[in-house]
Amino acid sequence: MSHAENTTVLRTRGLRKEYGSEEGLVRAVNGVDLDVARGETLAVMGPSGCGKSTLLHLLGGLDQPSGGELWMDGHRLDQMGEKEFARLRRTAVGFVFQAFHLMDELTAQENVELPALLAGGSPSAARRRASELLGQFGLADRASHLPSALSRGQRQRVAIARALANEPLVVFADEPTGNLDSAATLEVLRLFDDLHSAGQTFVIVTHDERIAATADRLLTMRDGAFVDETRLTGGTTGHLGALIGLEG
Amino acid sequence: MEKAGLIERRGAAISSNGRGRKVYELTSAGQERVTEWLAEVSWPKPDLAEFHLKLTAAAGAGLADPVGIIDGQRRELLRRLRDVQRAAMAEPDHSDAGLLLEGIVLRLQADLRWLEACEANWTDRRRIS
Numbered sequence: 001m002s003h004a005e006n007t008t009v010l011r012t013r014g015l016r017k018e019y020g021s022e023e024g025l026v027r028a029v030n031g032v033d034l035d036v037a038r039g040e041t042l043a044v045m046g047p048s049g050c051g052k053s054t055l056l057h058l059l060g061g062l063d064q065p066s067g068g069e070l071w072m073d074g075h076r077l078d079q080m081g082e083k084e085f086a087r088l089r090r091t092a093v094g095f096v097f098q099a100f101h102l103m104d105e106l107t108a109q110e111n112v113e114l115p116a117l118l119a120g121g122s123p124s125a126a127r128r129r130a131s132e133l134l135g136q137f138g139l140a141d142r143a144s145h146l147p148s149a150l151s152r153g154q155r156q157r158v159a160i161a162r163a164l165a166n167e168p169l170v171v172f173a174d175e176p177t178g179n180l181d182s183a184a185t186l187e188v189l190r191l192f193d194d195l196h197s198a199g200q201t202f203v204i205v206t207h208d209e210r211i212a213a214t215a216d217r218l219l220t221m222r223d224g225a226f227v228d229e230t231r232l233t234g235g236t237t238g239h240l241g242a243l244i245g246l247e248g
Numbered sequence: 249m250e251k252a253g254l255i256e257r258r259g260a261a262i263s264s265n266g267r268g269r270k271v272y273e274l275t276s277a278g279q280e281r282v283t284e285w286l287a288e289v290s291w292p293k294p295d296l297a298e299f300h301l302k303l304t305a306a307a308g309a310g311l312a313d314p315v316g317i318i319d320g321q322r323r324e325l326l327r328r329l330r331d332v333q334r335a336a337m338a339e340p341d342h343s344d345a346g347l348l349l350e351g352i353v354l355r356l357q358a359d360l361r362w363l364e365a366c367e368a369n370w371t372d373r374r375r376i377s
Contacts, residue, residue, distance in 0.1 A: 209360045214333050214334065
């Protein structure tokens with residue numbers, strides 16, 4: 001296996017998803033070729049209905065493709081049996097949604113423990129991991145709260161902790177800041193940045209230019225296919241005067 | 249423009265009202281200046297009318313692909329947004345600098361959304377023609 005194959009954690013070739021048939025046929029994802037490197041943060045933008053959420057669901061195994069190849073960490077997902085596929089989905093991917101999707105009856109701690117328990121982990125290991133994540137995310141004192149007692153920003157941080165519970169290969173996020181105000185968005189961006197520095201791979205579908213601008217790579221999608229790719233290299237940060245346009 | 253060496257006289261023609269008119273064309277220096285103008289980014293004081301004029305002029309005279317111009321602008325604004333966003337992320341909560349940076353982030357976002365609208369519009373025009 002070459003070096004390039006070693007560092008590619010997610011790969012698609014000609015990935016397709018179609019709905020309906022004949023004249024009513026909708027090509028939601030229309031032949032996507034994608035390589036995501038380990039540790040990369042990839043943002044996908046595009047107008048509503050361009051197929052970006054469908055693509056995310058295919059990549060994360062929430063939906064089955066109509067055609068094409070989908071590889072994760074060297075395993076071909078589109079040809080995998082149902083059982084093996086379900087196991088991989090429980091352990092190899094984490095999801096973060098716009099509407100958080102926390103279980104209202106469970107505390108923050110229990111929500112974060114849930115994925116490890118569903119994957120067959122021991123309750124004590126699940127507890128330990130959840131406490132560690134909540135601590136790391138500045139939520140230790142909120143562990144016993146129900147989601148309804150948390151702010152939106154805190155709820156999304158709990159949801160991110162839950163996504164990381166099983167140390168997934170890739171975290172998929174669908175509009176993770178779509179329901180957040182400016183301050184909470186900043187918290188989420190800082191969190192993603194810390195996790196990115198620690199080597200976590202992210203695929204984020206978003207309308208939020210702030211996420212797009214801080215990703216390693218930005219893909220623009222239109223009518224089910226990628227139409228533009230932008231690599232944003234950092235390291236040019238100037239001082240405040242230059243940034244706010246007082247000079248330069 | 250002729251004095252500046254950006255255009256030169258190519259000949260004469262009769263316009264539709266029957267009167268004679270002079271015909272000019274861009275010199276290579278003129279071409280260069282137009283290309284430069286098309287790619288200029290006027291942030292932080294964006295001039296929407298001027299940008300729209302650039303797209304129309306580029307398409308009308310076949311000087312450049314309007315969608316390419318939009319992409320170039322978008323890349324440049326995203327690069328700036330990245331710098332400002334990174335600076336904002338490094339600020340403690342409720343700092344004065346953080347508040348200023350948030351203002352810049354919001355303005356850049358607004359400009360990026362306008363570029364998105366321009367791109368959708370010009371992509372549709374291209375599809376129709």
